[in-house]
Amino acid sequence: MPVYIGFDDTDSPTGGCTTYTACLVIEQLLRLKVKFLDFPRLIRLNPNVPYKTRGNGAVSLQVNISNSLVDYDELKEVVLRTIANTAQQGSDPCVVFLHTERIPNIIRSIGEKALHDLLNPRSVLSKASSAGCEIHALGSTLTGVIGAVAAIGVPLDDYTFELIAYRTRENWGKRVRKIDVSSVIEMDKKFRNLVFHNYDPETGRVLLYPRGPDPVLLGVRGETPGAVLAAFRAVRINEPVERWVIFRTNQATDQHVKVLRAVSDLRPYTSARIIGVVAEKPRIEIGGHVFFPIKDSTGSVLCAAYEPTGSFRFKVLCLRPGDVVEAWGGVRPPDRLHPMVLNLEGFRVLHLCEYEHLNPLCPRCGKRMTSLGRHQGFRCKRCRAKLPPGAKQTLLIRRQLREGGIYLPPPRARRHLTKPLCRYGREKRGVWIPLTAPWHYP
Numbered sequence: 001m002p003v004y005i006g007f008d009d010t011d012s013p014t015g016g017c018t019t020y021t022a023c024l025v026i027e028q029l030l031r032l033k034v035k036f037l038d039f040p041r042l043i044r045l046n047p048n049v050p051y052k053t054r055g056n057g058a059v060s061l062q063v064n065i066s067n068s069l070v071d072y073d074e075l076k077e078v079v080l081r082t083i084a085n086t087a088q089q090g091s092d093p094c095v096v097f098l099h100t101e102r103i104p105n106i107i108r109s110i111g112e113k114a115l116h117d118l119l120n121p122r123s124v125l126s127k128a129s130s131a132g133c134e135i136h137a138l139g140s141t142l143t144g145v146i147g148a149v150a151a152i153g154v155p156l157d158d159y160t161f162e163l164i165a166y167r168t169r170e171n172w173g174k175r176v177r178k179i180d181v182s183s184v185i186e187m188d189k190k191f192r193n194l195v196f197h198n199y200d201p202e203t204g205r206v207l208l209y210p211r212g213p214d215p216v217l218l219g220v221r222g223e224t225p226g227a228v229l230a231a232f233r234a235v236r237i238n239e240p241v242e243r244w245v246i247f248r249t250n251q252a253t254d255q256h257v258k259v260l261r262a263v264s265d266l267r268p269y270t271s272a273r274i275i276g277v278v279a280e281k282p283r284i285e286i287g288g289h290v291f292f293p294i295k296d297s298t299g300s301v302l303c304a305a306y307e308p309t310g311s312f313r314f315k316v317l318c319l320r321p322g323d324v325v326e327a328w329g330g331v332r333p334p335d336r337l338h339p340m341v342l343n344l345e346g347f348r349v350l351h352l353c354e355y356e357h358l359n360p361l362c363p364r365c366g367k368r369m370t371s372l373g374r375h376q377g378f379r380c381k382r383c384r385a386k387l388p389p390g391a392k393q394t395l396l397i398r399r400q401l402r403e404g405g406i407y408l409p410p411p412r413a414r415r416h417l418t419k420p421l422c423r424y425g426r427e428k429r430g431v432w433i434p435l436t437a438p439w440h441y442p
Helices: 018-031 072-086 105-114 121-130 144-153 181-190 225-234 312-316
Strands: 003-008 041-044 057-064 094-099 134-137 160-167 216-222 241-249 271-278 290-296 299-305 324-332 341-351 355-358 393-396
Touching (some): 003 072, 018 057, 018 072, 018 160, 018 241, 041 144, 057 144, 121 134, 134 144, 181 225, 271 341
Parallel strands (some): 299 341
Antiparallel strands (some): 003 057, 160 241
């Protein structure tokens, strides 16, 4: 009978890494002849929750101990000891064990909700315990229970892979990774569409390695285990690699924004997808941020594309009132400057307006006139000339967007979960890639 092991929150803002902890657990279990039934899973959860860890990722393992050197109790002891010994100070690790043939529906439901919603840790603890989960909170809070349970329960209707390589201990804390940047660019070109989010062509920034003090050397993300392994081997690395593991992930799947919501149903800190009409022309505010409202039959919400999204803002500025779009992203709570905002992670154009209606030009001085109100005509502020209500001008617009077009921020400004354009039409629904060697080193 399979054993599912989920864990989360072993890292802290100053260091550590849940996937590195997973590597150490995997190596311990392999020494004990435990059989792995699938790739380890790296599950990214709702990126908008205020209490998230750095990457808001949790890990789960699926194993069989029938012919191993340990029984169920000994397995739990090994896992708990390894995680307790490697968790960072200030973290709140949580470990979940589930010994079952089939994952209960309530666990799957928790996993699905954790992708886009805010969950209560005590509620998750209660529901998971009643479903047969054995839960060990190793810190002072229950925050990690959500990720630990969700990592087991999230269904992977679509998935990708990531090979994560780790540094030797003497290089921990050094922010510079000794990786040949030109080899990353060459690799990205060679394996284009099979790997993604490794390089940002707009700025020349390499994205496959972090810049913090954690033990991760690099991570290559792609469509298949073979693709990420070949791409990893194509990168010239000038420092020792201690270990690497291939994870099955929900990264680059947009799994957090599958749920289509009405504007009136949007709530702070959730992830959502909406369909609506652009209500006003997008405007640039101080700092280079772009804002515009979208409305549907239930209400209106302000949408934002922030300065770090680079050229994406220029696509947003091409929208016009009356355009119909499908937009997705995270909901930010109101602050002193703005009401609740949908932080855009992408949009699709469903309908473009062909014409723009403008107030008429003054027949005397040529200045654009102002409206006197509904059905009351127009007046020129300069020379006081008036025109009747039917004097509005209708102009054919030359559009820089296309109907059906999908527009995303550049790779450097995307979430882990954001699906790149190269993955549209490549979703693996109904296709399952089984565990294949090599998937770890050593």
